[in-house]
Amino acid sequence: MRVTIADVARTAGVSKSTVSRVLNAKGEVDGRTAARVRDVIGRLGYVPSSRAVGLARGRSRTVGMLAPSLAWPWVAELVQGAVDAVEAAGYGLLLFTCSRGRESMTRLTAQVSANAFDGLLVVEPESETGAVAAMHRSGLPVVLIDDRARHPGFPSVATTNTLGGEQAAHRLLGLGRRRPLVVTGPRRFDCVRERLEGFVGALEGHGVGHDPRRTVEGGFGERSGEEAVTRLLAEGADFDAVFAHNDLSAMGALRALRAAGRRVPDDVAVIGFDDIPLAAYTDPPLTTVRQPLRAMGGAAAALLLARTGGGPPDDLPDDGRVVLPTELVDRASAPGPATAP
Amino acid sequence: MRVTIADVARTAGVSKSTVSRVLNAKGEVDGRTAARVRDVIGRLGYVPSSRAVGLARGRSRTVGMLAPSLAWPWVAELVQGAVDAVEAAGYGLLLFTCSRGRESMTRLTAQVSANAFDGLLVVEPESETGAVAAMHRSGLPVVLIDDRARHPGFPSVATTNTLGGEQAAHRLLGLGRRRPLVVTGPRRFDCVRERLEGFVGALEGHGVGHDPRRTVEGGFGERSGEEAVTRLLAEGADFDAVFAHNDLSAMGALRALRAAGRRVPDDVAVIGFDDIPLAAYTDPPLTTVRQPLRAMGGAAAALLLARTGGGPPDDLPDDGRVVLPTELVDRASAPGPATAP
DNA sequence: CTGAAAGCGCTTACAG
DNA sequence: CTGAAAGCGCTTACAG
Missing domain, CATH: 3.40.50.2300 (Response regulator)
Known part of the structure; x- marks a missing residue:
């Protein structure tokens, strides 16, 4: 039922080796022989079995x-x-x-x-x-x-996670924000450490100290951002911006700020990380550090x-x-x- | 280098057939023989090559x-x-x-x-x-x-696309809405036709006629919802609800309504379709027909x-x-x- | 330039 | 219950 290399060889009047050669353009094959084989391959609609090729070659593509x-x-x-x-x-x-x-x-x-x-x-x-x-x-x-x-x-x-953190910091500094809240992802991730380092480093480079109490570890989910902001707000923390380590938590932050009646960006500017497709559709649309x-x-x-x-x-x-x-x-x-x- | 069924057979002092039998629990094998083979398999860390099994069996799993x-x-x-x-x-x-x-x-x-x-x-x-x-x-x-x-x-x-359309209609009817705008997906999709039929059918079942001019064909993207609402608003169309055929276009609709200063749900109620994870994070959170x-x-x-x-x-x-x-x-x-x- | 044969690593009748 | 052999469908030295 399935047409095999043997069928092609028989029909073309050559050996399987030759068919294999024209198939893989390996070794020398007479021009006319090759043309004939190719013709038969086309007529029979032959396609090598990936299983057999894989076994013979030892690789599966x-x-x-x-x-x-x-x-x-x-x-x-x-x-x-x-x-x-x-x-x-x-x-x-x-x-x-x-x-x-x-x-x-x-x-x-x-x-x-x-x-x-x-x-x-x-x-x-x-x-x-x-x-x-x-x-x-x-x-x-x-x-x-x-x-x-x-x-x-x-x-x-x-x-460039470190650079990304710096980019976020520069934007917030440019907006005159000096007391950002940072909602990170889980600390065990290197990317989290790097984003934080870049961010804090850039702040300090501009003479702005970062109070560690304004850094909250999150889990990269919407929840993290929402809870972090809600909690800090309840504690009366003083912040004028949020840098969330991904867009999902930034969305949670937006939600919490809205619930608390804080205006974005006027009262609190928000920056995310990733640029997922929906970042353009939050309210307000989310400024974010895009990862390609x-x-x-x-x-x-x-x-x-x-x-x-x-x-x-x-x-x-x-x-x-x-x-x-x-x-x-x-x-x-x-x-x-x-x-x- | 790779251990094969032959290695196992040799080490266990049996034939490849027997190893294959215990591997696939096929045919009768003496209990002690099987145990010995299994032991060798474990010690050698033997795992059958998927390529070879696939070729022999004619299926790849x-x-x-x-x-x-x-x-x-x-x-x-x-x-x-x-x-x-x-x-x-x-x-x-x-x-x-x-x-x-x-x-x-x-x-x-x-x-x-x-x-x-x-x-x-x-x-x-x-x-x-x-x-x-x-x-x-x-x-x-x-x-x-x-x-x-x-x-x-x-x-x-x-x-149940038809039922889904009905569910959306019933909710809007329950809210006293009688003039819904429908933003569909591309008409060529059966699911789109079914959602629309269910929706319109349910309205009519309650004695509410649906003006076809309030049905706009969209493309399932955020854009569709945004453009449809913006345009109808500009044309002065009169609607008190939006039923979008998926969540993305519902999000676009929310965005357009916000831009136009219409309150959701007070002025315009909005229902989407799908229940993608982010539906819970729009503003306001999106009521939607969930697809499992x-x-x-x-x-x-x-x-x-x-x-x-x-x-x-x-x-x-x-x-x-x-x-x-x-x-x-x-x-x-x-x-x-x-x-x- | 081309073919016969062995090999890839299994499974599966077929005998015993 | 077990083994020898053929077969799955290719590739690849090895000869010629």
Whole structure:
């Protein structure tokens, strides 16, 4: 039923070796022979079985991607960027998410041992660093997205988190704000530390001290931002701006400020981080530090493909790092000179 | 380097056939022999090569999923639901998106011909129906998510779009609204027609006629909702509610109403469709008709797995349809009795 | 330039 | 209950 290389060979009157050669443009083949084979391939609609090719070659032209839940908009963007790049290279992307906890990791590990893919893209490994390192050690090419410092040894893609923090600070300073509230993500993330450092550093560079009591650790969810602002407001804290470490918590902050009757940006300016699609649709639209998520996904895929032999080689060392720049997106929650009313 | 079934066989002093039998719990194997083999497998850390198993069995324990861009929150939810179910069954999910247009389809078709996966999940095929039907005809199990009417022949998963429209109408009627503006999605979608029919039908059932001029076709984006409301407002149209066919356009509508100084829900009540995570974070929080997206993804995966032999069989006919119920989520943009101020 | 043969790592009748 | 052998559909030295 399925047409195989043997059918093509028989019909064209050549050996399977020859068919394989024209298929893979490998070795010398007589022009006319090749044309005839190609013709038969076309007529029979022959497509090599990926399973058989994979077994014979020892590679599947497939990469795996392990990511947190797609319910996070930034994860979805990253995955979309990767899937585009992988697809363009003629590879397939096997998607795994951590949403089922330990069992998800068990499944992934099994697939790795089964050699189901040629390389693995990992987004923000939280507790799975050990497992990922083990896979890497066993010879699987791995590329990380973000959080490099904790995982020397494999290439990674990150964004300028420190610069991003600085960008946020500069905007707030420009607006005359001197007492910002910072709602961070979980401290264990390097990106969180970097954003905070950049932010505080820039403030201090301008002679503005940052009271640590105005830094609240959040969990990257809307809730964090909402609760942090609500609580500090209740405690009578004095702040004239919010720098949230992602857009979701910034949205929560907006909500809490609104509930408390504080005007944004007049009473409190708000800046987020990420620039998820909906950031343009909050009220007021959210000024935010944009992470080039699609591009990061694409860059990570390119690095991985280079290491699995599926893409053009790059000149990055094995523990090299690609850093894509953040950019302040000017909207009404912390308007710049051009946007100011 | 990689340990194979031959290594296990040699070490355990049995044949590969026997190892295969204990691996797959197929055929009778002496208890002690089996124990010994299992022990060796454990000690050697042997895991069968998925490529070899796939070639020998003719199936890969992998399914494909073709979806629109993950930038749509509802797509991300659907994919997450599917990936969880697929993973739980020990299968892999190869993700394809249509974001690269024709080339995306070419790549997918190639993978299908190459027999790269055992079944395909398709989300809202727009222009690709021909290609999908061809794959199905060639023997590939296919399960659709939504929009069944146009594609008889394969099983599908949908939600109660008509009922959803009715639910929205009943809420607005309950609030005393008689002149709703409807911002639909593209008319070519069956779900759009059904939502509209349900909505208008329910109004008429209550003796409320619907002026077709108050129905505006949108594109499911924030823009649609914003533009529709802005335009009708400019034209001096008279409406006291908005039923948007998805949450994104509802968010656009909220934005336009705010810009025009109309109060929500007092002047204009707003209801969306989907219940994406951010619906709870608009201002005011969005009342919406919830689609059980995760569950739909999971149900579609279950149907597909049953048809690839990877899950428990279901009793659904080959062109059967699973319909999961929508549910009105009560929030402040169109508050019910309990939520009313 | 081309073919026969071995090999990739499994599964599955077929014998015993 | 167990093993030898063929087969899944390719690729790749090795000869010629």
